[in-house]
Amino acid sequence: MTTPFWENTSLDSMTEEQWESLCDGCGKCCLHKLMDEDSDEVYYTNVACSWLNSKTCSCKDYLNRFESGEECLKLTRDKIDEFHWLPDTCAYRLLAEGKTLPEWHPLITGSKSEMHAAGESVRNKVVYEIDVVDWEDHIQNHPNR
Secondary structure (H helix, E strand, C coil): CCCCHHHHCCHHHCCHHHHHHCCCCCCHHHEEEEECCCCCCEEEEEEECCCEECCCCEECCHHHHHHCCCCCCCCCHHHHHHCCCCCCCCHHHHHHCCCCCCCCCHHHHCCCHHHHHCCCCCCCCCEEHHHCCCHHHHEEECCCC
8 A cells, every 4th residue: 555645745845736636625715814913813704705616615717816816825835834824624734734634635535525524614604705794793713723
């Protein structure tokens, strides 16, 4: 039995295909976040980027997401330590912290269905900015809880 690439390949050594496959497709990174100006703490909302499809948890135009006008950030190996706002379940964050992938991750299960079943995606849980009056009413959790 061969060891999965994510267990024996550093993030810096991964191919672009391996790097991209780490994304579980949960859509959590596509949620807007609020930062406390005094403490720099990041709070997640259920307010999604307008390009997020809430059923598939995928970008409606992934290939052109950086030209969309939204504030989509490219996750790169050289800046992974700066992405402290990534959810605790994010494979990029987990591997950068020396942790393992969760048992529901699509690289382990072969599909997104267990991730959705485990409630680890934003599937059908979001609102869009156009519907938001007070952003603070949409804070869902604190990333360290």
